[in-house]
Structures are given as structure tokens and as C-alpha cells.
Amino acid sequence: MRKNITIAAVVALAMTTAGCTTTGDGGMSGGMKPPSAEARALAEKLTFAENGFVQEQPMQEGGTGRDRLTQDETQKICTDVALSGKPIDDATASKVRALAKASIKYPAGGIKLGDWEKGRVLAWSGFGFRTAHKPDNHKKREPGATCYNCHQLATDRTGGTIGPSLTNYGKIRGSSDEILKYAYDMIYNPNVTFPCTNMPRFGANGVLTEQQIADVMAYLFDPKSLVNK
Secondary structure, three states, X not given: OHHHHHHHHHHHHHHXXXXXXXXXXXXXXXXXXXXXXXXXXXXXXXXXXXXXXXXXXXXOOOOEHHHHHOOOHHHHHHHHHHHHOOOOOHHHHHHHHHHHHHHOOOOOOOOOOOOHHHHHHHHOOOOOOXXXXXXXXXXXXXXXXXXXXXXXXXXXXXXXXXXXXXXXXXXXXXXXXXXXHHHHHHHHOHHHOOOOXXXXXXXXXXXXXXXXXXXXXXXXXXXXXXXXX
């Protein structure tokens, strides 16, 4: 019984945190109300104090499952925004942007494009960081960027529609220093431009390396890339 209560409470909180129960304007969908402070405290208790999830399992990035369940400052702020049922206010947005800006590390030699063919493989790969009964082995295969999960990219395959289409990205926008920096920031930590966005922080969280980001950017910008055909 306790296990079922744990799952129900945490899943409800997780869905709200991830934005699954919010509308585009920040309101709660389907007439649902944000969880109370008591419900949130219960979810925290059941997760951490009562060990509602297996938390000792080693993670690919180091640490354990408990570390993944523990929110950093940005996640805590954005969770509060999501649970409030209101759009993010200017002061909070500025704080999230500042945290994101501080997290971004630029290549020593400046932002450069890598290999678009390698970027293509990364963009269409969802491999990496999965755990449970069959965890991903990063020694045998590098993690992907999962771009396809939310974006349409080159038209030779079908991508997602959660995010904007990236087809003809470089062809339309060019490759000025400003647009390269914008794209790099969006991959590294998109909160610097869109506070509390649902897009992952691939660079800030160490999901993608500096070289992988360069390769994904090449897939978006290189004239030879299928994205721009």
C-alpha cells in the first residue's frame, strides 16, 4: 500500500513539475489545482525519507539515483513556477537567466562547427543515461542528443513537434557569430533565453560534451547538412 501511495504522490508531483498538467499560458489544464504545500511535502518525504524509489543505484554520470532526484536551484525555482499555475514573473525570470548564464562555458578557441554527419547521428539518437533493469553502457556507445524527440530536423526522417521545426535552420538564419552563440546557448542551457523552458540543459548538465555540441551545431548550420537541403 505504501508503495502505491508513494508512486501516486510522486508521479502527480512529477507530472506537474514537468509541465504535463499546465497550459501554454501557465494555467493548470483541465481545471486542476496546483498541489498543496502539504502534498508536495508528502511527495518529498515518501521519495527521500521513506525511500520510495531505489536511490542507491549508480548513475552513468557518477553519484546515485538520489542525486538525480535532488533538484538544483533552477529546478526548484521552475517547479515553484509550474506549481503556482501562473506565468513566470520578471524577477524570477531574471534570476533563472542569471543562473543559466553563469553555467555556460564557451570553447577556448571560440564557437566552431564540428562534423555535421556525426551531429546527425547524435541528433537522432536517444541513447544514454537510462537506468533500471538494462542501463545504458556509455563505454560501448556515446549518449545522443535526442533532438528528434521534440524537433523536426532534416526531412529525410520524422521528428517531434513539441519544439519548433529546425528544418533549414542554417539556410534561413545564416551563421553569424551572434546566431552561433544563440544556438550554442540554447543547447548548453536554454534557460538563458527562455527561463523555465522544458528544453533540457545539455551542456550545463554534462549530457553532451563540447565536441558533441559542435557536431550538433554543424548538423544545424553546415550547408552540406541534410537539415539545409
